[in-house]
Amino acid sequence: MNWTVHTCPIDDNLDMRAEFLVRSRQYEFAVVRCKRCGLRMVNPQPPADILNSFYDTEYYGKQAVKFIPLIQYLRRLSIKKKVRDIMSRQKREFGKALDIGCADGSFLFNIKQRQWDTAGLEISPTFQKNSHLEELNIIIGDLADQHIPDQTVDVVTLWHVFEHLDDPNRYLREIKRMLAPGGLVVLTVPNSDSWQAKLFGQDWFHLDVPRHLYHYTPSTIAKIIAPHGFQIEGIEHFSLEYNPYGYLQSFFNRVLRDDNRFYDALKNIRSIRPTTFWRNIICALLTPILVIPAIIMAWIEAQMGHGGTIRVYIKNTGS
Secondary structure: OOOEOOOOOOOOOOOEEEEEEEEEOOEEEEEEEEOOOOOEEEOOEOOHHHHHOOOOHHHHOHHHOOEOHHHHHHHHHHHHHHHHHHHHHHOOOOOEEEEEOOOOOHHHHHHHOOOOEEEEEEOOOOOOOOHHHOOOOEEEOOHHHOOOOOOOEEEEEEEOOHHHOOOHHHHHHHHHHHEEEEEEEEEEEEOOOOHHHHHHHHHOHHHOOOOOOEEOOHHHHHHHHHHHOEEEEEEEOOOOOOHHHHHHHHHHHHHHOOOOHHHHHOEOOOOOOOOOHHHHHHHHHHHHHHHHHHHHHHHHHHHOOOOOEEEEEEEEOOO
């Protein structure tokens, strides 16, 4: 199997500094940092068949519903807020939205209720389009193969998708082509410059190697989008949905050597990974004790501009 050595997508540089090795299943992945721009990345990158094996039902959940009902309900409340925030920035009553990596379709359902024309794209061949998604226009395949007309999309969203893309510049070029003048791109990514990333290192929950091929910061996001005629309009550093749990699971990984297994227990699937019943019990008992400190830490790091995950609002400024 050929593992491909990639140059940095920001400055086409091959001069990398090794950070650490991450073992997942039977494979070992190297995380390196570009010496010029500071972008972290998995390098060399695994071939498609190995990478696709990490996007199975363990990842998507049953019926594309990723979490147990309570957490799924809280996620949907968060998504409603995302839609309101986008509408307040877009300041238009109607438009067309494309959600890349649409998963369970929650964002599309919400924005469609506002009479927007919507489409979703799932880039993984292992994603299954289930019956509850039939009323949505969901395409499975590569973005470049969809031939979306030029300058016809008003909002493009990538909710924790951008870090998964093996060729981010190709996606940025295609988004630029289809996006209307003044259109909005909204993406969320883990922040490799966050306090929790620095504190926990390779035990950081949001590292998620090898699915996360690139590990961005606000600075590297700004650098990679600029040549495509995009400009950052705003960054939000606090997410109640993601950032406190980043502290919780990272703590379990470091102290209990949990390897994200408690996170697996919260999913809408029976994990294929071996787990320890008592480890899950300990994590469940510790969670009520640690959740308030985790929220406080997540809030403080966000106020200091180092949130565990970031939501980036990007304007189409070029012609």
